[in-house]
Amino acid sequence: MSEAFERATEQIYDALTGPKPDQVEEIIASRDEVLERFGPLFTPKRAREIEEHEFTSFLHFRNNKHWSGLDRSIPHLTSDMEQLREGLSRLVDPSEPLAERATAAVRHVKGMGKATATAILQVARPDDCGVWNSTSGHGLKALDVWPRFEHGATFGERYARINDVLLRLADAVDTDLWTLDALWGVIDEENEPSPNVEHGGKPSVQKEEIEDEVASEEATARFGLERYLQEFLRDNWSTTELADEWRLYAEEGEPEAGFEYPVKVGYIDLLAHHREEDRWLVIELKRGQGSDGTVGQVLRYMGAVRRELAEGEGTVEGLIIAHEASDRLRYAVGETKSVGLQLYDVDFHLRQEEARR
Template identity: 45%
Template sequence: MTQDSRHDAALRRLSAILARRGQDRSLDGMIAAQKDVRARFAPIFAPEALSELTADQMRAFLSYRNNRHWKGLDRLGPSITRDMDALRQALRELLDESRPIAERLDALLPRGRARVRRLGKAVLTPILLIVYPDRYGVWNAVVESAMQTLGIWPEFERGLSVGRKYERLNSLMLRIVSDLAIDLWTLDGLWWRVETVATGENEEAGTDDELSVDEAPADDAADEDRACVFGLERYLHEFLLDNWDATPLGAEWELLEEEGDVNGYGSERPTPVGRIDLLARHRREPRLLVVELKRNQASDRTVGQILRYMGWVRENLATDGEAVEGLVIAHEGDDRLRYALSGVPDVRFMRYEVEFRLREV
């Protein structure tokens, strides 16, 4: 199939999804939210207003409840807003239209690493879309997955910079919106729907603090201590993501990043067999680590789940000679988990503890 024929086939797929928008409540809501989202955040991110940008405003934008398009960014908030002066300067450079976009992104993502911690392309390009809605599309893991599914993901030359890659991707997205007579915000919603269908995920867009599909909160019979633990455990993923280097795991492993992004790569990576909670590479040895988080109790079902993810990583990401290992992290595990793990040497289990104290002052 030629490049043009793949492009035409992708247009037909996207057109079919768009035609069903009226019956797709989640997609319709995402697309319809554009006016409200831009009305709230475009003035905040306007170049002339950046000197007044606050950490609360930035974190509000990163919340799916407010941006209505991009899940999981809220977990990056503490890192991104840690140095507000550096963040404001980075956004001034990002939005400076006197410079080519490739040059701006390369300055903010030198050698593919975020100059401001966690401020990668998955945060930078949505801000571009908010401020310049007719010029720039979004580039994140969802977009990559959707374009790969449709067969239109470009083959980049080895060593091509982040900015040059985005320049090419953005040209392709501008061509698509022109062909479909839609805007870039709508296209971003279509990418999301393509990706959710391809990965078999829940139809609903979800919220920032949704649970894994095979987890459920404690039932009515659970005691109050267990319910309290569960409430705290909801933030396990966020805690590990923001404090990875300070944990025992961080000494040996680093979360995968691509173009400054951990979201969708080393964190909540979408795959056709499910979403991987955390994915890390050993700092010295050729080893990859798949991490499955269970906020409550893990059982033998978890072993099948993580083996599925490990198989996908081994086949699609691992290089020759690179081993793939698994790690289950949960508050507790049952006997079925223990026996199941005894037969799988490449998967281990770690138990975490939550401590909460009140002190007189």
């Protein structure tokens, strides 16, 4: 057993036995209820007959009690119910190797990504299949137990390797895969970097950072819709100027991998790859943090992409997107040639509708 694996199990055990947020406790407590309700739907025979309302009910957090956001893919997943039934039936069939059926499902069912496919597998085979999503991916990377993959590995091959690690971790701390998945949220918070914390553990906030934060809050107050910029860029990427050269990063089974991409040191707001050249673009949206914190954050993520994805090949660039820029931010970016700065405007109009007669 490696030292990294031992450290990982220690941190997971601490999360398992220590105090947990109420939401995490509720997720863990809901296990039997959810498995009893949805487990019977995800068998090879029953999946071939599943009704649309039965399947979509599972995707809502209020019913699965565990995973939010799965319902975003409902329009794509249910656009061809026969294709969905066939893909589900194959996905949950234990007679076929896990890697092969997982790959087949994400290739042949529109909208089937890693988070949805592995959540279904967890409910169908709770003792054998763990969940791979952004949160568990970040947790595995932060704990240094993320597996390495062969170049060109299929989605299923990657998931099978990840699942092996999840099984070993659950066994090492004597818990089930459902509970392990719930614990990633706790571990996620414990491993999230805090750039403005001194050695003494107290927040160290400079006056200039407070001014930046106040300015940001005032801008948000003027137009509250700005907080949806990240989702807007993801959903409307093709309409932006950036799309001319860059495409949001995607992998098989991960069509939205470039949105909140998990790396060892946190989550990248948006990650893109050049359409023709071997170049990566790390995009960070400037929110309330100070100028120095924003530049430091994008540089940290660029380093993570260089190590975890580029592997020494290609180039990694950064881009900060902000509503407005102070001189401090402009000076910092100006001294960092690999980081750019773009400003955005939000345009919103109301027009009077003439009364019909």
